[in-house]
Amino acid sequence: MRDLAPVSFGREARRLKLDTIVRLRWLAVTGQCLAVSVVHLHLGYRLPFLTCLAVIAAAAAVNLWITLREPASHRLAENPATALLAFDIVQLAALLYLTGGLQNPFAVLFLAPVLISAASLSPMRTLGLGLLAAFSATILARLHLPLPWSVPGGLVLPDVYVAGIWTAILLAIAFTAGFAYRVAEEARQLGEALAATEFVLAREQHLSQxxxxxxxxxxxxxxxxxxxxxxxxxxxxxxxxxxxxxxxxxxxxxxxxxxxxxxxxxxxxxxEEGHGFLATMSLGHVIEEVVEPQRSFDVEFVINRTGDGPEPVCRRSPGLMFSLGNLVDNAAGFAQARILIEARWNAEIVSIEIRDDGPGFASEVLLRVGEPYVTTRGHNRDEEGGGGLGLGLFIAKTLIERSGAQLTLWNAGPPNGGAVARIMWPRAEFERGVGRSSTDLGTEALSQAEPLPI
CATH class of the missing domain: 1.20.58 (Methane Monooxygenase Hydroxylase; Chain G, domain 1)
Structure with a gap:
């Protein structure tokens, strides 16, 4: 498979934006001020009001300092971003210590800094912040001032209930952080893979020009x-x-x-009227063009073409040629001796099926084949180069689906075995932009309509 190296946008694009963390902290400061003021002034609950305001003011002071120090568009490196999120955890722990510890329902806010880290920082940084939040929650489970309440002496919750809150917070930190990291990582990989797709398509388009x-x-x-x-x-x-x-x-x-x-x-x-013979290709010519570069390898290619009526004709598309070339290249890389390519068509459907006699797809990755950065096979028949990063097949699948086709992959059963790739178009999609002409010796000719959407 002609997999591409992952496109690197640089660490700069993945860093946490300063404006984001500043806005979130101002939101937290505003919410903390409102909560403390309502509890103390409106509800009349007794709590160390001035000390709480001092803790909140510390967060506001840090926010002002970093706002004046750097522009809002600045992206934080991992060290300062981790330090700022760690400060948020410590500041929240100090405020919870003054207002009841884990008995305070706002203890769930320990999740926020860890979630932000999971979406923007490395797993090790997120693990460190998660451990800091878990340590703070553990200390607050036993060491804190009384929960503010309207009656003298306050409300004392049972230890088993506090232990349940502590367990829930720790589990929530682990689960939500892992989930947020996975979602963010998949989004990053998909973005990089799509960028690689656009790069390949632009390169192929350049060659076609x-x-x-x-x-x-x-x-x-x-x-x-x-x-x-x-x-x-x-x-x-x-x-x-x-x-x-x-x-x-x-x-x-x-x-x-x-x-x-x-x-x-x-x-x-x-x-517009002079390059129709180059702008169109019959189904057989498409297959021959993608197979020809692979004939130098020690693999036999068997091509069968059967169908009802005249052979379908499509517009020459760089994306289509690249994606089919990837699939044929992948088959040639793993085939033992023979590759069978069967093209079939009728009035409704056009299909190309590529079969090799290699080891087939590994069972653990077959269901995920076509996702970015998932390798297609376990071992190359030459044991060189590994299985790649999975970008080539992802690009091929993306371009094929953009052309209106459906790509299906599976392992053939005995006795031959091997991998099978089937591409199937509705005939109208395959021949989009192609019209019939009585010229050119009675064969299919092309009009200059809009190209195949790849």
Whole structure:
């Protein structure tokens, strides 16, 4: 499989944005102020009000300091981001110590800094912050001031209930942090894989635009060729009939005329009516083009084409050629001796099935084949290069599905075994942008409609 190395956006793009953490902390400071003020001033519960305000003011002071120190668009490195989130945990622990410890229902806010870390920092940093939050919750389970209450002496909750709260907080930290990290990591991998897909598609599109470059080159060569033709004509007039010079000048004029014909064909490649023969491909030509680079390997290719009616024709698409090439390349990399490619079509469906006689897909990854960074096979038949990163098949699957087809992968049963890849299009999708013409020897011709959506 022609897997690509993962596209790196750099650590800078993954770092926590300063503006994000500043806004979240202002939200926390506002909520803490409202909660403490309502409990003490409105409900009349007794608590160390000024000390609580001092703890909240410390968080506000840190927020002001980092706001003045760095621009809002600054992205924090892992060390300062971890330090700021650790400060949030300690500040919350101090506030909970003053207001009842784990008996305070706001103890659940221990989850917030750990969740932020799981979504933006490395797993080791998240583990460290999770352990800090768990340690703080453990201390607060036994060491804290009384929970503010309206009656003298406050409300004392049973130890078993506090132990339940402590257990719930620890489990919530572990579960939500793991879940948030997994979701964020999958989103990052998907973003990188899609960027790789766009890069490959742009590269293939660039290769498909060589006809335009050829037309430009032909246009530039027209002027010197006309000069050569004029000089050859003058030399032919000056040469004596039947002489060697006359034969040479006549040959020169013939070759110049031949070059003019070739250049006229190249110039027509960029015209809407002149490159239809290159803009379209029959199903058989598509298969031959993706198989040809693999024929140099010690693998036999058997190609069967059967169907009802004329062979379907599609517009030449860089994405389609690249994705089919990946699947054939993958089969060639794992086949023992033979690859069977069967193309079938009828009035409704066009399908291509690629079978190899290799070891097939590993059972533990078969259900996830096509996801980014999931390798397709366990071992290469040459034991070189490993299985890649899984980006090649992800790109192929993405481009094939964009063309309106469905890719299905499975392992063939005995006696032959091996992997099977089937691509199936509705015929209308495969032939989108293609019209019938009575010209071109009665074969399929192409109109210049919108291209296959890949």
């Amino acid at each position: 060589l006809d335009g470059l050829a037309a430009a080159a032909a246009h530039e060569l027209g002027t010197p060729l006309a000069t050569i033709r004029l000089v050859a004509k003058e030399l032919d007039l000056q040469a004596e009939p039947g002489s060697a010079m006359a034969e040479d000048t006549r040959l020169l004029r013939d070759e110049v005329e031949r070059c003019r014909v070739i250049l006229s064909k190249l110039t027509s490649l960029g015209d």
